[in-house]
Amino acid sequence: xxxxxxxxxxxxxxxxxxxxxxxxxxxxxxxxxxxxxxxxxxxxxxxxxxxxxxxxxxxxxxxxxxxxxxxxxxxxxxxxxxxxxxxxxxxxxxxxxxxxxxxxxxxxxxxxxx
Amino acid sequence: xxxxxxxxxxxxxxxxxxxxxxxxxxxxxxxxxxxxxxxxxxxxxxxxxxxxxxxxxxxxxxxxxxxxxxxxxxxxxxxxxxxxxxxxxxxxxxxxxxxxxxxxxxxxxxxxx
Numbered sequence: 001x002x003x004x005x006x007x008x009x010x011x012x013x014x015x016x017x018x019x020x021x022x023x024x025x026x027x028x029x030x031x032x033x034x035x036x037x038x039x040x041x042x043x044x045x046x047x048x049x050x051x052x053x054x055x056x057x058x059x060x061x062x063x064x065x066x067x068x069x070x071x072x073x074x075x076x077x078x079x080x081x082x083x084x085x086x087x088x089x090x091x092x093x094x095x096x097x098x099x100x101x102x103x104x105x106x107x108x109x110x111x112x113x114x
Numbered sequence: 115x116x117x118x119x120x121x122x123x124x125x126x127x128x129x130x131x132x133x134x135x136x137x138x139x140x141x142x143x144x145x146x147x148x149x150x151x152x153x154x155x156x157x158x159x160x161x162x163x164x165x166x167x168x169x170x171x172x173x174x175x176x177x178x179x180x181x182x183x184x185x186x187x188x189x190x191x192x193x194x195x196x197x198x199x200x201x202x203x204x205x206x207x208x209x210x211x212x213x214x215x216x217x218x219x220x221x222x223x224x225x226x227x
Contacts, residue, residue, distance in 0.1 A: 004157075042118070042203050042217030043158070056214065091157060103148060103205065103215065105157040 002026070004106035006092050012112045018080035021109045024073070025094030031101065032069060034077050035091040037108070043091055049075065079111075087113045116141045118206050120218035127194055128226050135189040135221045137204035142182045145209040149178050149189050152201045152220065161202075162189070166209065194225045 005024040013019050025032050030051050035043035046065065048056040051072035060067065064083070069075040079086055089108040095101030117140045127133050137147070146165045150158040162171045162178040164187070170179040177190040187204060203220040207213050 006157075040219065042205075042219045044217070045214065048214075093158075102160055102163045103158075104160060105150075107157040110155070 004092055004094055004104055006090075006106035006109050008109055009107060010110050010112075012114065013082055015084055015113050016081040018078065019082055019111060020076055020078045021090050021092075021111075023075045023077070023092030023106060025075075025092070026104055029094035029096055029101075029104070030072065031095045031097060032075050033093040033095075033103070034067060034075070035093060037089045037091055039088075046077070046090075082111070082113045084113050087111055116206060116208060116214075116216040118204060118216050118218040120202075120204060120221050122221060123219070124222045124224070126224040126226065129194060129196060131194050131225075132190070132192050133194055133223070135191070135202050135223070137187040137189070137206075137218055139185045139187075139206045139216075141206075141208070142185050143209055144182060145207045145213060147178075147180055147187050147207070148205045148215075149176075149187075150203045150205065152203060158203065191223075194223075196225045196227050199223055199225050 007022050032049040034046040037043045047060045047067050049069045052069050067077045089110050091108045092106045093103045119138045148163045149161045152158050164171050164180045175192040180187045201220040201222045205215045205217045207215045
């Protein structure tokens with residue numbers, strides 16, 4: 001069974017440029033999460049989806065970050081415009097159910113903003 | 115607000131030693147606790163999941179325990195090997211707030227041959 005798939009693995013951009021990350025969760029997992037991980041720290045939740053509905057986006061900086069999960073399967077996280085402080089690893093995770101399920105993570109997308 | 119602490123931040127041991135990694139949390143109203151391993155430049159790999167009603171879980175050389183009342187979990191690694199070198203993170207899932215998970219910052223383990 002395929003795990004959580006993310007792309008791209010690495011992205012280097014100039015500040016003020018846009019960037020997008022894509023995630024395909026494990027088949028059948030209706031809950032999808034986007035996390036941000038800064039160097040030396042644990043992941044922090046940006047947004048959680050139940051099917052196609054964003055049910056927790058309280059930590060998403062909505063002035064520059066947006067996300068979508070069309071058809072309740074794969075998801076895209078966008079940053080526009082990127083700032084130097086956005087440099088981090090963006091991790092996607094999925095679980096079978098929000099409050100019971102084990103979290104499964106993808107390999108992450110490492111963003112460097114110059 | 116849940117806070118999760120992992121001490122020490124780094125640990126170095128010789129090969130073959132048994133070792134314990136610690137995870138403490140401030141709010142005992144949890145649903146489960148999950149231990150992960152993260153290799154450099156990689157995502158998180160799930161090691162063990164302990165439900166709040168359980169006291170421990172075992173997988174191979176790994177054993178995780180949970181004491182909700184004291185807000186502590188430990189990950190025991192038996193007969194450590196150089197391949198165990200990685201960062202180990204714990205995540206605590208709340209039984210309220212729609213099951214939000216809070217992560218510690220991890221313990222970076224180095225096992226020397």
